[in-house]
Amino acid sequence: MSEAVLAYLDGCREAVIELQRGLVAIPALGPDNGGEGEAAKYAYVRDYLQGLGFADIRDIPAPDARVPGGQRPNLAAVLPGMDASRTLWVIAHLDIVPPGDLALWTSDPYQLVVDGDLIFGRGVEDNHQALVSAAMVAGGLKATGGVPPINFGLVCVADEETGSKYGLDYILKSAPELFKPTDLILVPDSGLPDGSMIEVAEKSMFWLKVTVLGKQCHASVPSQGVNTLVAAADFILRVRGLKDDFPATDAMFDPPVSTFEPTKKEANVENVNTVPGRDVFYVDCRVLPVYQVDAVYARLKAIGETVAGRHGVRIEYEVVQMEQATAPTDPESEIVTRLRRAIREVYDVSARPMGIGGGTVAAYLRRRGLPAAVWAKIMHNAHQPNEHASISNCIGDAKVMARLLFG
Ligand SMILES: [Zn+2]
Incomplete structure (x- = not known):
């Protein structure tokens, strides 16, 4: 039975391209990234899955007043197996990140380009590949009339790129019965070019918004104001010093250390001749599980106090995301051992259970x-x-x- 599905998959190139072309053409940016959410892409995917024979599609929309329609879509589609009490779930996310500087793209990010074995476009890898692979398996089951030993389930979630509050986190809170501890859950959202990494552990994640408040004035008389850009720059340069305060290493992780990166910077004044009185920047920390993420926050606040004292500014904080790392998935668990075997059979690669910097939705499941x-x-x-x-x-x-x- 599985041999017929595998043979079907060998002939899927055009089907992969066609589905990717459709997905790439529908930008799905969350409101935190300046978009209208995932509704249009969800509708396209839902239709496609219905065409593949997924009769059982459950919608689990998360209310979000910031997007048209007021909902962030999530769906769970199941093809029944012989033992209907167990499911192999593949979890894929619908949302993408913005294309960034368009001058750096050689083609329209929302129009698929095919070049031999490669396809180009925003989202083709993150995370269309997961969705398309799972869709091809369903197509193979439909084409061959195959009934797998256990159910095959595909979950498409919103909001993975901006915190999962309206995505998997919402599903687990509002429909916790969907996943059973005996299910097999695969999240194809991270990996290596040779397929040798199975991620089973994540670092703690901590995103902090830092607002520096001073006093705006004309740039020709800076002494009449308090320059927040200078204070923010001082703070930013000190952030990487946290690596010395939290120096532990763990070889299961790649990279093997905690990371502390200033990232986004909001616009301040519009003109060159004004000293800014308000600057906002963000810090992204990925912290090894050996540390409490609260301690990182406390250290950042201590840096803030030093900066405030030096520059005469006031500093406010807003936690954008703070997730203490969970217990890892057991490297000897059934999903990991079966996956290692399947990877060896398909790619002739010996895959290793590892930890990464966090940010995939698996942490919500492990929790x-x-x-x-x-x-x-x-x-x-x-x-x-x-x-x-x-x-x-x-x-x-x-x-x-x-x-x-098929085990
Ligand atoms: Zn992703």
């Missing part, structure tokens, strides 16, 4: 005692200009899913 493995064979250029993915990886990953499904 609830659901063993989830994060794996895909990807080229690793998510969020970059000219995002691209390999068609043969997409088909290979579908074969891994099929082998997982």
Whole structure:
């Protein structure tokens, strides 16, 4: 039975391209990224899945007044297996990140470009590849009339790129019965170009918004004001010093250290001859589980006190996201051992359970005692200009899913 599905997948190149073309053409940016959410893409995907024979599609929309329609869409689609009490779930996210500086793209990010085995466009890797691979498996089951030993489920979530509050986190709060501890859960949203990394642990995640308040004035008389750009710059330069305060290393993680990066900077004044009186920047910290993320916050506030004293500014903080790392998925769990076997069979690669910097949705599952493995064979250029993915990886990953499904 699985052999027929695997043979079907070998002929999926055009189907992969067609589905990717459709997905790329529908930008799905969350409101935090200046977009209208995932509704249009969700409708396209829902239709497509229905066409593949997913009769059982459950909608779990999360209310969000910031988007047209007032909802962020999530869906769980299931193809029944012989043992209907267990499901292999593939979780993919619908949202993308903005294309960034368009001058760095050689093509329209929202129009698929095909070049041999490569496809280009925003989202082709992150996270269309997961969705498309799973869709191809479903297509293979439909085409061959195959009934797998357990259910095959595909969950498409919103809001993965901006915190998952309206995505998987919402599903787990409002429909916790969807996933059972005996289910197998694969999140194909991270990996290495050779497919050798299975992510089973994550660092704590901490995103902080820092607002520096001073006094605006004319730039020709700076002494009449308090320059917040200078104070913010001082703060920003001190942030990386946190690596000395939290120096632990753990070889299971890549990179093996905690990271502390100033990232987004909001616009301040519009003209050159004004000293800014308000500056806002953000810090992204990925902290090894050995540390409490609260301690990182306390250290950042202490830096803020030093900066406030030196520059005469006031500093306010807003926690954008703070997630203490969870217990890892057991490297000997069924999902990991079956996945390692499937990867070896398809790619002839020995994959290793590892930890990464966090940010995939698997942490929400692990927090609830659901063993989830994060794996895909990807080229690793998510969020970059000219995002691209390999068609043969997409088909290979579908074969891994099929082998997982048929055991
Ligand atoms: Zn992703």
